[in-house]
Amino acid sequence: xxxxxxxxxxxxxxYGYIFIMPFIxxxxxxxxxxxxxxxxxxxxxxxxxxxxxxxxxxxxxxxxVDDGLFRTSLWNTIYYVAFSVPLTTLGAIFISAxxxxxxxxxxxxxxxxxxxxxxxxxxVYLLWMQLLxxxxxxxxxxxxxxxxxxxxxLYDPDWTKPSLILMKLWSVGGSMLLYLASMQGVSxxxxxxxxxxxxxxxxxxxxxxxxxxxxxxFFDVVTSLIGGFQIFxxxxxxxGNGEGGPANSLLFYNLYMWNQxxxxxxxxxxxxxxxxxxxxxFVLTLINLKLAPRWVHYEGEEK
Amino acid sequence: MKKVRMPLLVxxxxxxxxxxxxxxxxxxxxxxxxxxxxxxxxxxxSFWGSELRRPVIDKIVxxxxxxxxxxxxxxxxxxxxxxxxxxxxxxxxxxxxxVVINDINATAIRGKENQAMNLSEFMDDGFSDKFxxxxxxxxxxxxxxxxxxxxTDTRVLFYNKxxxxxxxxxxxxxxxxxxxxxxxxxxxxxxxGDDYDRLGFYPxxxxxxxxxxxxxxxxxxxxxxxxxxxxxxNTETNVEVLNWLKSWRDRIGEDVVNSYQAQIDSQQGNxxxxxxxxxxxxxxxxxxxxxxxxxDLNFGVxxxxxYEPGNGHTSWGGGFVAEIPEGSSDPEAAWAxxxxxxxxxxxxxxxxxxxxxxxxxxxAEAAAQSDELSEEGQMxxxxxxxxxxxxxxxxxxxxxxxxxxYINPHVDEFFLGSMTAEEALAQAQADVENLIESNQ
Numbered sequence: 001x002x003x004x005x006x007x008x009x010x011x012x013x014x015y016g017y018i019f020i021m022p023f024i025x026x027x028x029x030x031x032x033x034x035x036x037x038x039x040x041x042x043x044x045x046x047x048x049x050x051x052x053x054x055x056x057x058x059x060x061x062x063x064x065v066d067d068g069l070f071r072t073s074l075w076n077t078i079y080y081v082a083f084s085v086p087l088t089t090l091g092a093i094f095i096s097a098x099x100x101x102x103x104x105x106x107x108x109x110x111x112x113x114x115x116x117x118x119x120x121x122x123x124v125y126l127l128w129m130q131l132l133x134x135x136x137x138x139x140x141x142x143x144x145x146x147x148x149x150x151x152x153x154l155y156d157p158d159w160t161k162p163s164l165i166l167m168k169l170w171s172v173g174g175s176m177l178l179y180l181a182s183m184q185g186v187s188x189x190x191x192x193x194x195x196x197x198x199x200x201x202x203x204x205x206x207x208x209x210x211x212x213x214x215x216x217x218f219f220d221v222v223t224s225l226i227g228g229f230q231i232f233x234x235x236x237x238x239x240g241n242g243e244g245g246p247a248n249s250l251l252f253y254n255l256y257m258w259n260q261x262x263x264x265x266x267x268x269x270x271x272x273x274x275x276x277x278x279x280x281x282f283v284l285t286l287i288n289l290k291l292a293p294r295w296v297h298y299e300g301e302e303k
Numbered sequence: 304m305k306k307v308r309m310p311l312l313v314x315x316x317x318x319x320x321x322x323x324x325x326x327x328x329x330x331x332x333x334x335x336x337x338x339x340x341x342x343x344x345x346x347x348x349s350f351w352g353s354e355l356r357r358p359v360i361d362k363i364v365x366x367x368x369x370x371x372x373x374x375x376x377x378x379x380x381x382x383x384x385x386x387x388x389x390x391x392x393x394x395x396x397x398x399x400x401x402v403v404i405n406d407i408n409a410t411a412i413r414g415k416e417n418q419a420m421n422l423s424e425f426m427d428d429g430f431s432d433k434f435x436x437x438x439x440x441x442x443x444x445x446x447x448x449x450x451x452x453x454x455t456d457t458r459v460l461f462y463n464k465x466x467x468x469x470x471x472x473x474x475x476x477x478x479x480x481x482x483x484x485x486x487x488x489x490x491x492x493x494x495x496g497d498d499y500d501r502l503g504f505y506p507x508x509x510x511x512x513x514x515x516x517x518x519x520x521x522x523x524x525x526x527x528x529x530x531x532x533x534x535x536x537n538t539e540t541n542v543e544v545l546n547w548l549k550s551w552r553d554r555i556g557e558d559v560v561n562s563y564q565a566q567i568d569s570q571q572g573n574x575x576x577x578x579x580x581x582x583x584x585x586x587x588x589x590x591x592x593x594x595x596x597x598x599d600l601n602f603g604v605x606x607x608x609x610y611e612p613g614n615g616h617t618s619w620g621g622g623f624v625a626e627i628p629e630g631s632s633d634p635e636a637a638w639a640x641x642x643x644x645x646x647x648x649x650x651x652x653x654x655x656x657x658x659x660x661x662x663x664x665x666x667a668e669a670a671a672q673s674d675e676l677s678e679e680g681q682m683x684x685x686x687x688x689x690x691x692x693x694x695x696x697x698x699x700x701x702x703x704x705x706x707x708x709y710i711n712p713h714v715d716e717f718f719l720g721s722m723t724a725e726e727a728l729a730q731a732q733a734d735v736e737n738l739i740e741s742n743q
Contacts, residue, residue: 066741
């Protein structure tokens with residue numbers, strides 16, 4: 001290798017590997033072992049302390065064939081993902097488009113909308129439980145002012161998941177920041193050219209802004225899809241007793257898995273559940289990646 | 304590209320192998336740990352980190368350490384949310400703490416799963432007599448104890464004496480039966496249009512439907528000694544009780560129930576403190592809130608009313624045990640600490656300082672007489688002790704871990720009106736039977 005110079009291409013790929021090295025090392029040192037162990041464990045009746053006998057595909061079989069709660073939890077999770085991912089994506093794009101305007105005090109607004117993303121965890125959930133309180137909560141109070149008799153939110157099984165989606169919409173500030181950064185990177189000359197051609201603001205947005213930020217949209221959709229399937233804390237805290245009530249409407253996939261693992265100590269069963277979830281998310285991500293070239297536009301891409 | 308990949312592949316597979324090796328080297332802790340002074344260190348985990356509880360448990364630990372030449376207990380606080388998952392991981396890794404405070408209701412399951420040590424070998428005959436039998440029995444798996452009861456709770460009826468007097472009821476004669484409860488509640492109601500200025504009672508604040516089922520049946524859903532040959536969920540009595548509970552909601556109205564519930568959840572705004580609610584089922588520790596937020600309230604405490612005269616004032620409780628995780632480095636020393644922790648002296652100190660129900664009978668009775676409690680405090684504590692006689696625990700049978708997860712959703716549906724009581728209980732019964740079958 002020393003005799004001839006490395007080509008730029010080769011150099012770049014070495015740099016690339018160096019940059020992702022921390023992840024690769026971390027992955028093999030800490031994650032890969034447990035990952036393989038859980039795959040092996042999913043074919044056993046492992047319960048952490050007293051037994052680990054091979055049971056074949058029994059866990060998978062009873063999950064898919066017999067377990068009603070498994071189906072409920074999968075349905076709840078898919079419902080949540082199907083609504084929360086598009087809504088939060090649209091919400092974030094909408095807000096960042098508004099915050100991309102040149103008006104006085106825009107920094108204050110940006111800070112305000114970003115703030116919820118800084119807050120996180122149990123505190124936020126408790127806050128929202130108060131806000132969504134049917135009798136005295138702020139949300140129903142506001143709805144009452146415009147003559148709407150607000151629902152029972154976290155007490156009504158039909159409204160529990162919408163409640164969580166509403167809460168997620170409140171904290172779109174994080175992805176808003178990504179969109180905003182990407183929108184600011186769109187070259188002014190494109191808009192100027194469009195203006196000369198007589199394009200309206202709306203058409204500029206649809207035909208310039210949106211295509212230019214599609215890489216970020218793609219990234220946001222993929223990560224929030226994966227994140228959406230992992231919803232756990234919200235249900236664990238906000239269903240009151242942590243069981244996914246009322247009427248199992250907040251029994252999400254990971255909550256049920258957690259119950260199996262740490263309440264029933266049926267670790268093998270829970271591991272099988274986690275692999276089923278992995279397959280689902282993997283397939284969805286593959287579909288996303290396959291569809292991406294049709295709508296994601298990379299500047300300077302070689303076709 | 305190829306050439307770059309090769310060294311990478313070597314490097315990554317080397318890392319993998321190294322991490323793999325590390326995985327098999329579980330640290331073996333059987334030798335025990337000693338500190339600089341040569342004392343055996345007992346690692347003690349609890350979730351008592353609050354301003355109220357932490358000083359009390361730390362004092363108990365310090366007292367124990369002062370009395371010992373060879374053992375030193377090190378108390379580690381771990382939050383409620385993850386203490387037991389951490390413990391489980393530590394057991395699996397072979398390096399667990401030596402004493403952990405854990406939920407009494409799953410003690411038998413932890414015994415069965417080899418998470419907790421069998422404590423029978425450590426104790427003398429008659430050791431179990433120190434504790435309430437109901438608590439002791441909940442720690443048994445196949446006749447052996449896997450955790451020593453530490454604290455517990457029960458449910459009693461708090462009532463407003465002034466309100467009783469105002470409507471012509473005898474303030475020293477609280478309701479004895481469900482029928483009287485209903486009658487008194489109606490008398491205590493003060494209606495104001497659709498709203499209430501004062502509400503007599505609502506059964507589902509402070510406790511769940513399952514406490515009323517337990518009260519009516521005098522037993523949990525399962526057979527004697529928690530055997531699962533019989534599962535009594537879908538019974539006529541239970542259908543009747545659920546309908547009775549719902550009739551309160553229908554009478555009082557959804558909105559009133561919800562707005563009161565919100566005030567109760569906010570703690571200091573509890574309508575019982577302001578006299579807007581005349582009777583409420585709560586744990587005896589509720590007294591600490593009364594004395595903090597409503598000093599002048601003239602209240603009394605009574606056992607839970609009984610379903611029918613002579614049926615028994617059955618109440619419901621839970622609690623925590625001190626146990627030795629499997630793989631502890633020095634179980635003998637750990638046991639010495641547990642014996643102290645559940646002994647009369649430490650238990651009385653805990654009971655009085657925290658106003659908490661303790662499992663040690665002698666300590667509980669001494670606490671009720673303690674000069675450190677106010678007169679009202681003594682009254683409530685005395686009632687707690689009386690109620691303990693009728694208090695049942697509902698530990699999960701080893702064949703039905705988390706059984707309530709299979710009942711609650713259907714009962715939710717009943718209260719929401721999408722199922723009749725018969726339908727809900729029939730489904731719950733079927734689901735629990737399925738659960739038992741899959742665990743046998």
